[in-house]
Amino acid sequence: MIIEAGIADAYGAGFEFEKETIIKAQNNLTEYKVHPRYKSIYKTYTDDTQMAIAISEYILEEKKWSKLEIANKFVEVFKRDPRKGYSSRFYDILSTIKNGEELLKTLTLASNRNGAAMRSYPIGVYKNELEILEKSKLQASITHNTKEGILSSQVIALTAHYFLYNKGPKSELTQYLRNVLNFPFDFKKASTVKMEAIPTVNTVISLVLEHNSLAQCLKEAVYLGGDTDTVASLAVSLLSINYDSQKDLPNWMYDKLEDDTFGKSYLIELDKKLISLML
Known part of the structure; x- marks a missing residue:
């Protein structure tokens, strides 16, 4: 789940808000791409995965959930491993x-x-x-205390829950989300995904529903353009825990992903620890 997110994040980051012609020419799943404006982000995941790491660690610490403690975790995880990908303002704040x-x-x-x-x-x-609804709302309210920010957080958390606990076929996911959240999501893809919460999750869920292959899901997430790292990391992460998906990301993506202190091996270990909580 997290390792797949990290891979898709690192791959998608090379195409974030790039021109359509460049994406069409280079989005072929053969290498991580150096982004011309963000050269330090190469073969590395971005803020998307780092923030998911923070939430994962907080879950594993089994503390009582509070805004202050989660905010402390966000700062801790950034400070020990500062990396680009955050908005310039948020990066400056965390720094x-x-x-x-x-x-x-x-x-x-x-x-x-x-x-x-x-x-x-x-x-x-x-x-x-x-509990999922409460915790996803609480963590969202720290940085995105709006209806859209909270709902988007709940959609992604509930989708992961639906797949992890095999609550039904993928074809019934959208009805499940609408029933639980009582919100009329259209779950249609945006042609160019910007950073707005609801269009992002609509696109992510649409990609998850349309694909069984992780590789093909990743390619289309990037082809859509815009905020490619966020859409790719979410869609591929969620699809990776669906029981009938094809785990067919190319081996080089695993081999070449960063593997320092908080790199590939750390993500794999986090996945194992999170899954162990379900047993």
């Missing part, structure tokens, strides 16, 4: 503050972007739907 208390005091919360959704899929390991 200058010392702890979660300062983060909560500094942030402007009225954002309808997709930052809360990109990190919420690990919450799907919990067994109880009400």
Whole structure:
């Protein structure tokens, strides 16, 4: 789940908001691409996966959930391994503050972007739907305390839960989400996905429904353009835990992904620990 997200994140980051002609010419799943404007992000995951790591670690620590403690975890995970991919403003905030208390005091919360959704899929390991709704809402409210931000976080967490616990066929996923959340999602793809929360999750769920192959899902997520790393990491992560998906990402994607302290091996170990909570 997280290793697949990291791979798709690293691959998608090379195409983020690139020209359609470049994407069509180079999106062939043969190598990680150096982005001309973000050359430091090469063969590495971005803020999308790092924030999911923070949520995963917090789950594994089994602390009582609170805004302050989650905010502390966000700061901790960034400080030990600063990396690009965050918005310039959020990156500057994380670089200058010392702890979660300062983060909560500094942030402007009225954002309808997709930052809360990109990190919420690990919450799907919990067994109880009400707990998932509460926790995905709480973590979203730290940075994206809007209806769109919260709903997008809940959609992704519930989708992960649906697949992890094999609650039904993939064809019934959308009805499940509409029933639980009581919101009229259209789950249609956007041609160029920007950073808005609801269009992002609509596109992600559409990709998950249309594909069984992780490789083909990743290619189409990037072909759509725009915020390619977020859409790719979410769609591939969720599809990877669907029981009938084809785990066919090319081997080179695993082999060439970064593997330092918090790289490939760390992501694989996090996955194992999260799944163990379900047993």
